[in-house]
Amino acid sequence: MSDRRHVLVLEPGRAERHYWRDLWAYRELFAILAWRDVSVRYKQTVIGVAWAVIRPFLTMVIFTVVFGRLAKLPSEGGAPYPILVFAGMLPWFLFSTILSEASNSLIGNAGLVGKVYFPRIIIPTSSAVVALVDFGINLAILFGLMIWYGFMPSWRIALLPAFIVLTMVASLGPAFLVTALNVKYRDFRYIIPFIVQFGVYVSPVGFSSAVVPGKWRFWYSLNPMVGVIDGFRWCVMGGESRLYVPGFLLSLGIVAIFLWVGIAYFRRTERTFADLI
Amino acid sequence: MADDIVIRAEGLGKKYVIGHEAERERYVTLRDVLARSARNAWRKTADMARGRAIITGDTVEELWALKDMSFEVERGEVLGIIGRNGAGKSTLLKILSRITEPSAGRVMINGRAASLLEVGTGFHPELTGRENIYLNGAILGMTRAEIKRKFDEIVAFAEVEKFLDTPVKRYSSGMYVRLAFAVSAHLEPEILIIDEVLAVGDDEFQRKCLGKLKDVSRGGRTVLFVSHNVGAIEALCTRTILLKDGHLTFDGRPNEAVNRYLHHDAGRGSAKFAPRSGSPSITAIQVDELELLSGNLVIRIDFISPYQLAPPIPGLVLYDEVGVPVFGSNPRIHGENFEGEITSAGSIWFEAKDLPLMQGQYFLSVWLGDWHNDYDYKPHALSIDFKPKNVVTRSQPSSDIGSLNWPAQWRSKRRPELKADIPRAPTGTGS
Numbered sequence A: 001m002s003d004r005r006h007v008l009v010l011e012p013g014r015a016e017r018h019y020w021r022d023l024w025a026y027r028e029l030f031a032i033l034a035w036r037d038v039s040v041r042y043k044q045t046v047i048g049v050a051w052a053v054i055r056p057f058l059t060m061v062i063f064t065v066v067f068g069r070l071a072k073l074p075s076e077g078g079a080p081y082p083i084l085v086f087a088g089m090l091p092w093f094l095f096s097t098i099l100s101e102a103s104n105s106l107i108g109n110a111g112l113v114g115k116v117y118f119p120r121i122i123i124p125t126s127s128a129v130v131a132l133v134d135f136g137i138n139l140a141i142l143f144g145l146m147i148w149y150g151f152m153p154s155w156r157i158a159l160l161p162a163f164i165v166l167t168m169v170a171s172l173g174p175a176f177l178v179t180a181l182n183v184k185y186r187d188f189r190y191i192i193p194f195i196v197q198f199g200v201y202v203s204p205v206g207f208s209s210a211v212v213p214g215k216w217r218f219w220y221s222l223n224p225m226v227g228v229i230d231g232f233r234w235c236v237m238g239g240e241s242r243l244y245v246p247g248f249l250l251s252l253g254i255v256a257i258f259l260w261v262g263i264a265y266f267r268r269t270e271r272t273f274a275d276l277i
Numbered sequence B: 001m002a003d004d005i006v007i008r009a010e011g012l013g014k015k016y017v018i019g020h021e022a023e024r025e026r027y028v029t030l031r032d033v034l035a036r037s038a039r040n041a042w043r044k045t046a047d048m049a050r051g052r053a054i055i056t057g058d059t060v061e062e063l064w065a066l067k068d069m070s071f072e073v074e075r076g077e078v079l080g081i082i083g084r085n086g087a088g089k090s091t092l093l094k095i096l097s098r099i100t101e102p103s104a105g106r107v108m109i110n111g112r113a114a115s116l117l118e119v120g121t122g123f124h125p126e127l128t129g130r131e132n133i134y135l136n137g138a139i140l141g142m143t144r145a146e147i148k149r150k151f152d153e154i155v156a157f158a159e160v161e162k163f164l165d166t167p168v169k170r171y172s173s174g175m176y177v178r179l180a181f182a183v184s185a186h187l188e189p190e191i192l193i194i195d196e197v198l199a200v201g202d203d204e205f206q207r208k209c210l211g212k213l214k215d216v217s218r219g220g221r222t223v224l225f226v227s228h229n230v231g232a233i234e235a236l237c238t239r240t241i242l243l244k245d246g247h248l249t250f251d252g253r254p255n256e257a258v259n260r261y262l263h264h265d266a267g268r269g270s271a272k273f274a275p276r277s278g279s280p281s282i283t284a285i286q287v288d289e290l291e292l293l294s295g296n297l298v299i300r301i302d303f304i305s306p307y308q309l310a311p312p313i314p315g316l317v318l319y320d321e322v323g324v325p326v327f328g329s330n331p332r333i334h335g336e337n338f339e340g341e342i343t344s345a346g347s348i349w350f351e352a353k354d355l356p357l358m359q360g361q362y363f364l365s366v367w368l369g370d371w372h373n374d375y376d377y378k379p380h381a382l383s384i385d386f387k388p389k390n391v392v393t394r395s396q397p398s399s400d401i402g403s404l405n406w407p408a409q410w411r412s413k414r415r416p417e418l419k420a421d422i423p424r425a426p427t428g429t430g431s
Helices: A002-006 A019-025 A027-044 A047-070 A081-108 A110-115 A122-149 A155-184 A188-202 A214-220 A224-237 A245-270 B030-049 B089-096 B129-139 B144-158 B173-185 B203-218 B230-236 B254-265 B289-293
Strands: A007-010 B005-020 B059-074 B078-082 B104-110 B113-116 B191-195 B222-226 B239-244 B247-252 B270-272 B281-287 B297-309 B313-319 B325-329 B343-352 B360-369 B374-386
Touching (some): A019 A027, A027 A122, A047 A122, A081 A122, A081 A155, A081 A188, A081 A224, A155 A224, B005 B089, B059 B222, B059 B247, B078 B089, B089 B104, B089 B191, B129 B144, B203 B230, B281 B360, B281 B374, B297 B360, B297 B374, B313 B343
Parallel strands (some): B078 B222, B078 B239, B191 B222
Antiparallel strands (some): B005 B104, B239 B247, B313 B325
C-alpha cells in the first residue's frame, strides 16, 4: 500500500531528510500561493498597474536629470542616458521588490504558518513571483523607450532570460535571510527600506559602473548588485557596453554565498517559526 | 511498526523558554550593571548567530508545555483529547501536524495526516468562492486534480452554487463557514486532526458536519478530536485521553475521561489563573459562598488586559454534573442595567437570585471579550455545590429528572363525587 511511503518520524533536531523532495511535492501549493498574491494585487487596485508604470518612469526621469544632465556622467557606448538608467533600474527594482515583499511574507501569512505544515521557503519564494509581474511591466516600458529613441539592441538581448534568472537568484539569497530574521526579530523590517533606499545609490542604478575609478572597480563588485546590473546592461544595451569580467565573477561569487547562507539560515530557523509567529 | 497502529508517541515533550527580569537591587554598582549587560549582550548575540530566539530578561526559565507523553492510536479510532486550557492539547496537535518540533521523545506517524483548519485560515477575502476552494484545498494538501474531482461535491455540501464567482468578502458569515468546512471535510487523509471547529454554523449544518465525521471514521480512517464540548466527545469518540499540565493523566473510555475532567479538574468555589502575555486575561473567578448558601449565585470575574477594553464583556455558562449546559448569560442577554467601564483591569460581578436549580454539583465556564471579540475562555473552570432553599432532599439524579428546580406546589383535596360520576357498567353488576 501507499502507506508504506508515508511513515514519518518526528524527533527533536531531526533535520528534514527529504527537504527537497518535500519541496517538490508542494509545488502546486507554491503555484497557487503565487497566483493568489498576483491576482489579489491586481484585483484590488486599478492603481496597481498604473503605479507599476509611473514609479519606474518617474525614477528614470529624475535619475536622467540628476546624473545625466546635472552631473553630466557619461552613458555607455552611444546609448541614450534614459535607456542606461532604465536598464539598471529593471534589475534593481526586481531586487528591492523581492526583498521587501519576501521580508513581510511570512508575517503576512502568519495564520497559515501557525496552522499548516509545508516547507516554509515556499512563502517568500512565491511572493517573489509577484515582483516578477511588476518586472514584466517595467520591461515593456524599456522596450517602449527603445522604440522611442530608435535604439536597436544587439543579439545579446536573446540572453535576457538568463540575466533575469540571475537577478532572481541574487535577490532570493538576501530575501531568505531577511525573511527568517524578520520573523525572529521584528525590527528587521525597519532595516529593509533603509537597505533599499541606500542601495539604489550604492549600486550603479543611476550611472554606469564604468565611472567608478579603475582601482576601485573590482572591490566595488563586492556589492552583488553591481555584477547583476552590469550584466543586465551588457545584455540589453548591446554595442559598446563592455562587461568588466573580474568584477562580474566576484559578484557572482557573492551572489552564490548569499544564496547558500540565506537557504541555510532559513532552513535552520524555519522549524521554530510556528513558535515565534 | 504494526500495521494497525497509526500513531505512536514515545516520551513526547515540548519545551518553551521564557525570560524573567531579575529583581533589581536597590543600590547597584556600575560594575555589576556593565557585567550583566555584557553577559546578556553576549548571550543574545550567540543566540542570534545560532538562529535561536533571543530571550529577553536576566534569567531564563524552561517551561514544559508537554512532558513525557506516550500513547498509541490504532487505525479507525476516534480519539478524543480533553483537558483545560494550557494542558497541552494544542501543543500536542501542533507536533502531530508537523507545525512545531518536539523537544524530546519521538512520534511515528503512519499515513498522511491533515488538520481541519479553523474557519477562514487560508481563505482570501478578495478571491471568489471558486478560487478559494482551490486555494484552501492546496493549503490542506490536496492536489489540483483531487480538488477538481470533488469540486461539485464541495459546492453542493456548502450550498453556495449561486455565489461561486462572488468574492468571499461579500459572503454572509454562514456561507463563509460552510464553504470553509466543506473544503476540509472533503479531504481524505488517513489521519484527520480536528481542533474545536464544530462550534460553527447553524444546527442543521452542525448535524451535517457530525455526519461527515462519522463517515470518515467508518471509512477506516483515524480521527483525533480536541474539544471542550464534552457532549460531542462522548458522542463521537471511541477513546479519550485527558491531559493535565502537559501530562497524560487518563487514557480510556470517553465517559470516564469526561467525568474525571469535570470532577477532578475544576476548582472549588474559586480559581486563579496566570495572565497570558499580550492579550486580555481572566485572572480569577470567585463564587460568593455565603450567597450560595441562600440560593443565590454571585460570581466575581477579575481580569487584566495590556490595553483598554471598551468595555470588557464577560460571559458564562453553567453545566450540570454530566456536562449538559443548564443556562448561559452575558450582558447581551441579561445586560439592561450593565454599564461596562472602559478599563484595562477590573472586576465584573454576575448575580442571579434564587437559582431555580436542583441540589447538586455544577460547573462553570467563563469568557472574557468585548463587543466584537472573545479574548479568554476558561472552560469548566469552577465546580459549585448548590443547595436550593426550598428542597430538602433530592431522590433522583439529574440525569433522570433534570436539574431545573421550578418553584411549584402540590396540593390535595378529597372528592368523593368523582366516584359517583363514574358511568355504570352496562350489565347488572350493581345491586
